[in-house]
Amino acid sequence: MRAEPSPGDPFGLRQRRVHEAEGRGRRAFAWFQAIHHPGTLVWISPAHAPEIPMLRGLPQGIGERLHLLRPTSEIDLLWCIEETLRAAPVALVIAEPSQPLSLTAGRRFQLAAEAGRTTGLLLIQTDAGSNATETRWSCEQQASAQAGSTLHQWTLKKNKQGAIGDWLVNWNGASAAVHMVCEAGERRRPAEPAR
Template structure:
């Protein structure tokens, strides 16, 4: 059994626990997988049945396959109910969901209360500008241009944060583990973050 890197409070990419966060942009699934690789415990991913693009289980970061439970729902009401129930469970560490409609303030507050009850983190993978004002944080996730053939760069911008400042980070993360490298805007590499395991 592999151990997973547990983010520290000083890490700007750490999601506040027992809260629901949002990610938008073309790289929102990569952001969710990055967070899943960094958090130990059960992961629940909830998506509508009509979305054809499922996470490819063979390409997930190390250690996620054994912990991932994928659920498909028939409609938005079922999806939000399932997310709420999963967030309430203390046995779940992370809930990832892909709503297809804008989240109302009421729905957002219900999800926050459920996350507090279960002490569970949630990530809602939303369409652009479809989030709830109740979200703890909102991230804009896109690919970053790279001239290196062996580099997978991501630009993740914190565009809403109830507990702190906003910011943007360029990461070199290959999607296979919780290890990553923060890259400066000039594309100079810094020391990689270490993953235990």
């Protein structure tokens, strides 16, 4: 199981908590988190969802740890989320609810994550999250001139335990490493020599 994120890790998700990611880049953020959570991974997606994780396209080492659940109704999906969060051997639960989450559902998920010592990441539609969530991330893909690379704008919009922030990262999806990208004009320049 993953240790608590260090203060220098801006993308670490606290254990025993449920987090949310929204935006077009939310699935890339989820795969990034999957790489950083060793152990069993459960991805819960509605049966009617047109996109499902394909083994050949996953980052290395994910496919053999991944369990895919496809419930047929939203009630079954919420039940699956709660029960897998309670399952102690699960390292990370990633779920894609199709309906906005109520405060009650969000609180139930938090209690289940605490009981199971599990981390949850809900991939939500924009502004469809629960007030009970620990953190909420906005994840968007950005245009990149470099072939084979994707820039991501990951914005921490809500954080119950600390500061919020905005990062532009370069992540190719194949490894655990990300490279922070400076905004234009914000690069560190060498100090001016003393006169």
